[in-house]
Amino acid sequence: MEQSGNITAVVVDDQAMVRQGFAALLGAQPDITVVADAADGAEAVDRVTRLHPDVVFMDVRMPVMDGLEAARRILAAGLDPAPRIIMLTTFDLDDYVFEALRAGCSGFLLKDAPADELARAARLAVSGEALLAPTVTRRLIADAVARHPGPTAxxxxxxxxxxxxxxxxxxxxxxxxxxxxxxxxxxxxxxxxxxxxxxxxxxxxxxxxxxxxxxxxxxxxxxxxxxx
Incomplete structure (x- = not known):
C-alpha cells in the first residue's frame, strides 16, 4: 500500500538545472514536498540528517563526495525511519548501481525518466511495494553478481x-x-x-x-x- 499523506523529498545533483527541474516536477505533485536540495554528497548528508525526508534522489557522480558514499553515510546515521534513497544514474554505471543497491539504496532511476516516473518512483520507494525499473534493475544485478560475486555471494x-x-x-x-x-x-x-x-x-x-x-x-x- 502506498503511503498516505505528504511525502517529503530531497534532490541531490551537482547541476543546478537538474536540481531545479527535478524539484519543480516533484513539487507539482499534490502529495510530494521538496524540503531541500544539495549540490554534492557532503551537503546531502547534512541536509538529510537534519531534515529526515522520506525520499532522497541522489546523483551518482558529484564533487566533494559522490552519491554512493553519501548514501552509505546517510543509511549508517541511524535515522528512524531511514530515508529511501533513489540513485539517479545512466546505463554506463552498472557496477556503481549494484553497489548502491547492496549498500541499502531503494533503487535507481534514469536521469531522463519522464515526470510521471519521477513521482511514481518516490511513491513506490516509500511504500516498498515495487522495484524501480524492474527489468533494468534485474539485468544490472545479475550482470554485477556474475562479474563481481564479492564476499557475500x-x-x-x-x-x-x-x-x-x-x-x-x-x-x-x-x-x-x-x-x-x-x-x-x-x-x-x-x-x-x-x-x-x-x-x-x-x-x-x-x-x-x-x-x-x-x-x-x-x-x-x-x-x-x-x-x-
Whole structure:
C-alpha cells in the first residue's frame, strides 16, 4: 500500500538545472514536498540528517563526495525511519548501481525518466511495494553478481544468510523467486494463482525472516544466495 499523506523529498545533483527541474516536477505533485536540495554528497548528508525526508534522489557522480558514499553515510546515521534513497544514474554505471543497491539504496532511476516516473518512483520507494525499473534493475544485478560475486555471494550452508533462507516456507521461497524477477504483487498473484493480499502477506514475512528492508534488498539477497 502506498503511503498516505505528504511525502517529503530531497534532490541531490551537482547541476543546478537538474536540481531545479527535478524539484519543480516533484513539487507539482499534490502529495510530494521538496524540503531541500544539495549540490554534492557532503551537503546531502547534512541536509538529510537534519531534515529526515522520506525520499532522497541522489546523483551518482558529484564533487566533494559522490552519491554512493553519501548514501552509505546517510543509511549508517541511524535515522528512524531511514530515508529511501533513489540513485539517479545512466546505463554506463552498472557496477556503481549494484553497489548502491547492496549498500541499502531503494533503487535507481534514469536521469531522463519522464515526470510521471519521477513521482511514481518516490511513491513506490516509500511504500516498498515495487522495484524501480524492474527489468533494468534485474539485468544490472545479475550482470554485477556474475562479474563481481564479492564476499557475500555463494554463502556457506551454515552461514547466517543460509539459516535465514532455510526459515522460509516453500511458498515464501517461491514468492522470493518471483520478487527477484522484478514482478509486482499483482503479477506474482497471477503467476502463483493466489490473491494479491496473500502475496503481500508472504512478501512481508519474507522480508522479516531475511531481515531485509525492502524488495530491492530482497533481489540482491536472492542473486547473492543462488535463489534467482
Amino acid at each position: 555463494r554463502r556457506a550452508a551454515g552461514s547466517p544468510a543460509a539459516r535465514r533462507l532455510a526459515e522460509l516456507t516453500p511458498r515464501e521461497r517461491e514468492v522470493l523467486e518471483q520478487i527477484a524477477t522484478g514482478r509486482s504483487n499483482q503479477e506474482i498473484a497471477e503467476v502463483l494463482f493466489i490473491s494479491e493480499e496473500t502475496v503481500k502477506t508472504h512478501v512481508r514475512r519474507v522480508l522479516q525472516k531475511l531481515q531485509l528492508r525492502d524488495r530491492v534488498q530482497a533481489v540482491v539477497f536472492a542473486y547473492e544466495n543462488g535463489v534467482a
